[in-house]
Amino acid sequence: xxxxxxxxxxxxxxxxxxxVQVLRALALHEDLMExxxxxxxxxxxxxxxxxxxxxxxxxxxxxxxxENLEALREARLxxxxxxxxxxxxxxxxxxxxxxSFNPRLSMKAIYGREGIEESAExxxxxxxxxxxxxxxxxxxxxPPPVEHVVLALRAIAEGxxxxxxxxxxxxxxPREIKPVEKLEFKPGLPGPNADPKTCFLSQGYLCxxxxxxxxxxxxxTRHGVTCFGCGGPHIEIAERxxxxxxxxxxxxxxxxxxxxxxxxxxKVVDMLLKVYEPRRFxxxxxxxxxxxxxxxxxxxxxxxxxRRDPVFVKRLEERAHFASGEEGL
Amino acid sequence: xxxxxxxxxxxxxxxxxxxxCVRVCTAFDGVFEEGPDGYPVVARPxxxxxxxICHTVCPANAIVHENxxxxxxxxxxxxxxxxxxxxx
Numbered sequence: 001x002x003x004x005x006x007x008x009x010x011x012x013x014x015x016x017x018x019x020v021q022v023l024r025a026l027a028l029h030e031d032l033m034e035x036x037x038x039x040x041x042x043x044x045x046x047x048x049x050x051x052x053x054x055x056x057x058x059x060x061x062x063x064x065x066x067e068n069l070e071a072l073r074e075a076r077l078x079x080x081x082x083x084x085x086x087x088x089x090x091x092x093x094x095x096x097x098x099x100s101f102n103p104r105l106s107m108k109a110i111y112g113r114e115g116i117e118e119s120a121e122x123x124x125x126x127x128x129x130x131x132x133x134x135x136x137x138x139x140x141x142x143p144p145p146v147e148h149v150v151l152a153l154r155a156i157a158e159g160x161x162x163x164x165x166x167x168x169x170x171x172x173x174p175r176e177i178k179p180v181e182k183l184e185f186k187p188g189l190p191g192p193n194a195d196p197k198t199c200f201l202s203q204g205y206l207c208x209x210x211x212x213x214x215x216x217x218x219x220x221t222r223h224g225v226t227c228f229g230c231g232g233p234h235i236e237i238a239e240r241x242x243x244x245x246x247x248x249x250x251x252x253x254x255x256x257x258x259x260x261x262x263x264x265x266x267k268v269v270d271m272l273l274k275v276y277e278p279r280r281f282x283x284x285x286x287x288x289x290x291x292x293x294x295x296x297x298x299x300x301x302x303x304x305x306x307r308r309d310p311v312f313v314k315r316l317e318e319r320a321h322f323a324s325g326e327e328g329l
Numbered sequence: 330x331x332x333x334x335x336x337x338x339x340x341x342x343x344x345x346x347x348x349x350c351v352r353v354c355t356a357f358d359g360v361f362e363e364g365p366d367g368y369p370v371v372a373r374p375x376x377x378x379x380x381x382i383c384h385t386v387c388p389a390n391a392i393v394h395e396n397x398x399x400x401x402x403x404x405x406x407x408x409x410x411x412x413x414x415x416x417x
Contacts (some may be wrong), residue, residue, distance in 0.1 A: 060411070102354040149356075166390060167343050167389055167390045168389050171343035171345070171390070171391065173345075199345075243385070250388075252388050255349040256349060258352065261382065261385065262382070
């Protein structure tokens, strides 16, 4: 061999944005191109089969079909270091919202029949890749910053450990946190009336920055949009069974308003869930088994409320009816 | 609690000066206090009961408890032997 590490990028059901970030990382940093040799990457090289032994494998996207599952298992078996790239692979991501719908009804709404024999076999639910196989590194966010990809690839090439993110987006956000006089939540996104210098939580808007893992530099809050939590929950929330995104956020807001985080927790959680749909807290983590298994979590509530949403169900049925009518013509 | 074992640090590069830790501390006098520059300071570390509620309410995870609650499993056989040895 040439002394280079072999690199394989395996796309699952995803948009391909994370692959573009890897491409940018390799294009911008020449030292990475000297250390890595791309052996399998459908976007870039013509090789059609994953080699038997790979040093570093990067997996992108979530597991939606049987083919995805086999590709992921193959990647784990044949690679020495497995990196999951992006929110989809780590937490289910936007694609995890597919769990809101019945897959057979969705197929009917789009194609007019429940299944297509010659197409890929759909799994009954969407899985985050991190729930299915043991992994070495997770680079979350949607899309993952180029710097993180570079840091991880460089550290692996040098045989070092990659530092763990143990803070939240708040630590990089320039907005000033002020105590809340009267606890109330405003639905929707902040408009032009919102104060550009004050924290969104202090103003009563829902911002997930205080429960989301650090690493982006808080570009959304700098530009006046609340954090949607694309990085996934903070490591302490993911690890501890008694914590969840909703309860952790409610504790922080309750303390800002001068309430007791232990005794008034239920009150604040009720207020939050009255104003916002439960799925608003799990935009990027809807398919993650980590959050669905929390005993005091609301991810399963979010799933149930979305599946029973009459507007969603009615729209799907209408579309299914329309699709079948089209085919009959 | 043995005050000498636990060291509380506030990481200033992360701290957002929200003073949630000052509001929430369950110790009688409160471990944290607002400093002159707006950052919280660890005024009474010997009061800390290590409930770690300040960790859960800090929006930026800026509080670090070093040497937190060192748990040791004692060997019961050794302890019993020691007890009987003292009795005899």
